[in-house]
Amino acid sequence: MECLATLDFVHKEQNLFITGSSSTGESYLTCALGHEACKRGFRTFYANAPKLLGALKVAKVKGTLETEFKKIERCQLLILDDLFLVPLDVKERPILLEIIEDRHERKSTIITSQYPSSNWCNKVGDPTIADAILDRIIHTAHAIELYGESMCKLRSKKN
Template structure:
C-alpha cells in the first residue's frame, strides 16, 4: 500500500486531521528519525486535539451565549467588591459537578452577563452542556411549547442541560402562569444540574417579582439554598469594553 492510498483511507474513515498530519510527516525528513510509536503518537495527538476543539466549538455554539469570553478576562477592580478567590474557585467547575447555583446581581453595565458567559465558557471547556437564555425569551418558548405540543420535550431538554444561564431575571413581574413555569424549570433542575441567574435586582427583592407568593417562596428556596451569591458593584459601566460576541 502506498502513502497516497493510506491518506485516502484515513480521509474515508473520517480521521482527516490524522491524514493531514501523516502527509506532513511524509514531507519532513526529520520525522524519519523518530520511532514508530513516536510518529504514531503525533498522528493520534493531532486527531484528538482537532476533535476536542470541534467539540468545544459545538458546545459554545449550541450554548448561545451573548459573549465569547473567559474568566481570565474578568476585570477585578476595588469598586467592584468581587472576591477574586471566589471567581477562581468557580472557574474549577466543582460547583457544577456538585449541582450548585450561582446568583449574580448588579446594576446595568456592571458585568453580570459577561461573568455569566465566562462561567458558561469555562463549563464548555470542561465538557459540560450549557444553555444561555434571557428569561423573557424562555417564558415565550415555554408558552409556545404548550401550544404546539412540544412542552414535555422542551422541559426534558431544560432539565438535562448541565448549566442553564438565565439572564435579565426580574425585568418584569411574573404572573401566575409564568411563576409556575419557572418553578417547574427550577424544580426539575434542583440537585440535578446547575443554574446561573443574572439580575439587576437584589436577591432580597426577588420574592416581590412573583404574583403568587407561594410560588415565589418555592422558587427562591430552590435557587438560593447553598448557592454562590455575587453582587457586582461598579461606578463605571463595563459596556465600553471590547467583549467578543459568541
C-alpha cells in the same frame, strides 16, 4: 471568582446567582463561566430568561412544553440571564417553578438579575410560588453582587 472558575459548583450541583445594576458585568461573567463549562465538556444551555419563558408559554399552547423541558433538563448547567427583568406573569410562574424544581440538587443553574435577591419575591408575584422557587435557588447557591458604574458608561468616558 477563581474558585467559581474551577466549576466545582457544577460538579456539586449547586447554583450561582450574580446580581448587579445594569451593565456591571453580570452577564459577561456568566457567559465566561458558561464558555468555560462548554470547554470542559459540560452540556450548557444559555437563555435570556424573559425570552425563554415567553417561548415556553408558546410551547405550552402548542403542546410541546414537555419536549422543551427535556432539552433544558439534559443540560448540566442552565444559564438564565436577566431573570426578573420584568415581573413574571401568571403563566410564567409555574413554568419557572417546574424548571427550578426539576434541577434542584441535581443540576446547576446560574441566574443573573439586575435586582438583588431580596427583591425577587416581588418579581415572582405569587408569594407561595415565590417561596418555592427561591427556596430551591438560594439555599444551595453561591452569590455574587456586583457594584460600580455601568461598563457602557465607563467605555464612553474613555472615548
